[in-house]
Amino acid sequence: MKFNIALLAGDGIGPEVINEAVKVSDAIAKKFNHEITWTPALTGACAIDAVGVPYPDETHEICMAADAVLFGAIGHPKYDNDPSAPVRPEQGLLLMRKKLGLFANVRPTFTFPSLIDNSPLKRERIEGTDLVFLRELTGGIYFGEKGRRDDGETAFDNCVYTRVEVQRLAKKGFELAMTRSKKLCCVDKANVLETSRLWRETVQAMEKDYPEVEVSYEFVDAVAMRLVQWPNSYDVLITENLFGDILTDEASVISGSMGLMPSASVGEHTSLYEPIHGSYPQATGLNIANPLATVLSAAMMFEDAFGLKEEAEAIRTVVNQSLEQGIVTEDLVAKGVKAYSTSEVGDWLVANL
Amino acid sequence: MKFNIALLAGDGIGPEVINEAVKVSDAIAKKFNHEITWTPALTGACAIDAVGVPYPDETHEICMAADAVLFGAIGHPKYDNDPSAPVRPEQGLLLMRKKLGLFANVRPTFTFPSLIDNSPLKRERIEGTDLVFLRELTGGIYFGEKGRRDDGETAFDNCVYTRVEVQRLAKKGFELAMTRSKKLCCVDKANVLETSRLWRETVQAMEKDYPEVEVSYEFVDAVAMRLVQWPNSYDVLITENLFGDILTDEASVISGSMGLMPSASVGEHTSLYEPIHGSYPQATGLNIANPLATVLSAAMMFEDAFGLKEEAEAIRTVVNQSLEQGIVTEDLVAKGVKAYSTSEVGDWLVANL
Ligand SMILES: CC(C)[C@H](C(=O)O)[C@@H](O)C(=O)O
Ligand SMILES: CC(C)[C@H](C(=O)O)[C@@H](O)C(=O)O
Numbered sequence: 001m002k003f004n005i006a007l008l009a010g011d012g013i014g015p016e017v018i019n020e021a022v023k024v025s026d027a028i029a030k031k032f033n034h035e036i037t038w039t040p041a042l043t044g045a046c047a048i049d050a051v052g053v054p055y056p057d058e059t060h061e062i063c064m065a066a067d068a069v070l071f072g073a074i075g076h077p078k079y080d081n082d083p084s085a086p087v088r089p090e091q092g093l094l095l096m097r098k099k100l101g102l103f104a105n106v107r108p109t110f111t112f113p114s115l116i117d118n119s120p121l122k123r124e125r126i127e128g129t130d131l132v133f134l135r136e137l138t139g140g141i142y143f144g145e146k147g148r149r150d151d152g153e154t155a156f157d158n159c160v161y162t163r164v165e166v167q168r169l170a171k172k173g174f175e176l177a178m179t180r181s182k183k184l185c186c187v188d189k190a191n192v193l194e195t196s197r198l199w200r201e202t203v204q205a206m207e208k209d210y211p212e213v214e215v216s217y218e219f220v221d222a223v224a225m226r227l228v229q230w231p232n233s234y235d236v237l238i239t240e241n242l243f244g245d246i247l248t249d250e251a252s253v254i255s256g257s258m259g260l261m262p263s264a265s266v267g268e269h270t271s272l273y274e275p276i277h278g279s280y281p282q283a284t285g286l287n288i289a290n291p292l293a294t295v296l297s298a299a300m301m302f303e304d305a306f307g308l309k310e311e312a313e314a315i316r317t318v319v320n321q322s323l324e325q326g327i328v329t330e331d332l333v334a335k336g337v338k339a340y341s342t343s344e345v346g347d348w349l350v351a352n353l
Numbered sequence: 354m355k356f357n358i359a360l361l362a363g364d365g366i367g368p369e370v371i372n373e374a375v376k377v378s379d380a381i382a383k384k385f386n387h388e389i390t391w392t393p394a395l396t397g398a399c400a401i402d403a404v405g406v407p408y409p410d411e412t413h414e415i416c417m418a419a420d421a422v423l424f425g426a427i428g429h430p431k432y433d434n435d436p437s438a439p440v441r442p443e444q445g446l447l448l449m450r451k452k453l454g455l456f457a458n459v460r461p462t463f464t465f466p467s468l469i470d471n472s473p474l475k476r477e478r479i480e481g482t483d484l485v486f487l488r489e490l491t492g493g494i495y496f497g498e499k500g501r502r503d504d505g506e507t508a509f510d511n512c513v514y515t516r517v518e519v520q521r522l523a524k525k526g527f528e529l530a531m532t533r534s535k536k537l538c539c540v541d542k543a544n545v546l547e548t549s550r551l552w553r554e555t556v557q558a559m560e561k562d563y564p565e566v567e568v569s570y571e572f573v574d575a576v577a578m579r580l581v582q583w584p585n586s587y588d589v590l591i592t593e594n595l596f597g598d599i600l601t602d603e604a605s606v607i608s609g610s611m612g613l614m615p616s617a618s619v620g621e622h623t624s625l626y627e628p629i630h631g632s633y634p635q636a637t638g639l640n641i642a643n644p645l646a647t648v649l650s651a652a653m654m655f656e657d658a659f660g661l662k663e664e665a666e667a668i669r670t671v672v673n674q675s676l677e678q679g680i681v682t683e684d685l686v687a688k689g690v691k692a693y694s695t696s697e698v699g700d701w702l703v704a705n706l
Contacts, residue, residue, distance in 0.1 A: 083543035083544045083549070083550055083553060084543070084550045084554070090544045090545065094545070120474050120475055120478045120581055120582050121474060121581070122473055122474070122475055125473045141512065141545075142545055146547040147547055148547065148551075150515070152516075153515055153516045153517075154513065154514070154515045154516075154551075155513070155514055155548045155550065155551035156511055156513045156548065157512045157546045157547050157548050158509055158510075158512070159509060159512065160507060160509045161507070161508055161509075162506055162507045162508075163505075163506045163507075164506075189595075189598075190436035191436045191441065191443045192443065192494075192495055193494065193499065194500055194501065194509065195499075195508045195509065195510050196436070197436055197437045197508065198507075198508035200436060201437070220599055221598045221599050221601075221602040222602065224577070224599045224600070224602050224603040225602045225603060225605060225606050227603075228581050228603065229473050229606055243599075245542075245574045246573055246574050246577045246596075246599055247577070248574075249574040249575065249577050249578045250577040250578060250580075250581065250603060252578060253578050253581045253582055
């Protein structure tokens with residue numbers, strides 16, 4: 001098969017981790033007889049520096065024309081101290097999600113047997129954890145009307161959801177649950193919020209179309225608690241944008257290996273794959289960042305965007321081997337133990353595919 | 354001294370745990386020569402059953418006339434399946450907070466040395482944890498305009514904050530930080546929300562009035578992560594209503610002993626003390642609920658509402674003794690070990706004060 005992949009390396013360690021994912025993807029393509037064309041494009045702080053906006057139209061066109069988007073990370077410390085600066089990398093991220101119609105962010109959380117003791121949580125609490133969050137990504141309070149009144153003394157953010165927005169996200173949740181343990185948890189705050197009541201009633205109405213799926217409804221505060229108490233009691237969770245932002249980051253701690261967690265954003269026009277970690281500016285250019293989350297994101301791309309399960313499995317298998325054999329970057333080794341560089345890890349993966 | 358305390362036992366295990374806190378408070382009063390008048394009042398599901406509303410006017414008058422309010426828990430399973438039912442216990446809670454002007458919810462999280470291994474988190478991650486959340490409690494998305502449009506197909510919730518609301522909460526945060534390690538963390542989502550930008554700029558402007566306090570600004574998703582990774586890196590945290598709801602519940606897991614965590618809500622007209630756990634309906638009437646969170650809430654009341662530090666310390670000391678000697682309810686004992694009943698724990702505390 002032939003694929004055209006938009007390559008958005010972004011800022012900080014983005015280009016370095018993307019580079020390894022490209023190497024591994026190219027090796028997979030060679031092995032399985034596919035042909036990948038990579039089309040690089042600017043986004044984030046580097047796009048602001050180059051053309052003044054964080055998500056240029058040209059980048060958007062490249063993404064729309066591609067079969068999938070592989071994304072690194074964005075953000076630069078020079079924008080960190082002033083969240084009200086007129087142009088910021090995050091705005092590019094939100095605009096990109098909206099314009100590409102990426103309404104569902106898919107975030108698996110699972111443990112790696114060889115790394116389970118890295119977790120701040122006790123082994124017996126997390127063993128067997130394998131859950132997926134579906135976070136709504138283009139609605140809610142992120143995109144509602146916001147502003148000031150009363151000479152700037154009053155600020156407001158509007159959270160808005162339509163039934164259709166809930167349905168299309170929930171549909172993905174039900175479908176994913178059908179391919180897994182058939183357990184779905186709808187996370188909301190329906191005891192306080194009207195948008196949550198819309199979420200709950202919409203999901204309730206869909207239950208009859210998926211009679212095999214067992215649906216539970218839990219309040220976001222209760223989930224924030226239970227997620228660290230008994231993470232392995234969850235399977236598929238669906239939730240709105242802001243709750244998803246908070247809970248997926250909380251969940252990322254469970255495995256103790258944030259540098260390994262991939263994600264996908266899917267929707268109307270294309271799909272985008274990215275590591276959940278940020279741009280880690282302090283490590284930029286040092287060739288020490290962990291490339292595995294990006295490599296595993298590429299695996300998600302092969303499986304979900306191109307339907308190539310075997311290719312995805314081959315990537316996951318070699319990643320697991322590198323973990324077991326300790327061919328890992330410094331974030332995963334105990335003090336005093338030899339760490340490999342970003343590119344050495346990538347080279348090893350390619351050589352052992 | 355003479356105190357008049359409004360006693361809102363509420364639903365479920367509320368009356369049982371309140372009962373033990375009253376016994377302990379009365380014993381403290383006797384020992385230190387104070388006189389307490391308790392004035393019981395209805396709230397929650399029991400108030401709906403009795404008079405049709407969850408926070409009756411009469412209850413409000415009793416609270417306003419009191420020197421402090423001691424609160425149990427509210428909620429009943431018959432309201433759980435339908436968050437859109439026209440009258441619900443939670444509405445009483447929100448109305449009570451608003452009418453009593455309880456704009457700051459104070460939630461300490463600390464570990465008990467004798468119980469540290471109950472935590473899902475590893476000992477080395479939580480040792481020394483002693484943090485306090487100040488959650489804004491009468492503003493934000495909980496109280497903004499909410500409703501439906503488009504024949505019910507679109508739902509909205511408005512999040513609104515004024516500078517004055519932020520200032521009065523932040524002032525409590527700075528003042529609390531001054532009595533502790535002088536570290537304050539402002540939790541927001543200023544990279545996305547206008548209300549968060551108002552929070553951040555307001556707190557930034559107050560820094561000059563507390564030159565000794567070191568203030569940090571962190572995004573809510575990052576805090577959700579770090580709270581389980583390195584809880585002992587935090588001291589005082591301030592945040593808006595919804596973020597506070599989620600994060601304080603997440604934080605309550607750290608100690609591994611939710612049945613022990615007290616809280617206070619303070620503000621304009623009076624102050625209210627309550628355990629953070631809920632009404633635990635399954636345990637109602639069984640005399641098995643852990644009364645210690647409510648007893649420790651009474652200790653907060655003695656210290657903060659009445660300025661009686663020695664009395665508060667006496668309560669905390671005897672609670673610690675009961676923990677060390679294993680005079681505890683079933684939630685805190687290993688399988689097979691003898692547990693004490695709710696009232697036996699209270700009796701032991703009174704006898705050993
Ligand atoms: C950078 C920020 C706007 C973004 C979000 O809140 O969505 C990030 O936290 C994420 O989860 O991708
Ligand atoms: C019951 C609910 C309305 C309430 C809240 O969200 O404030 C509760 O979760 C709490 O934290 O006291």
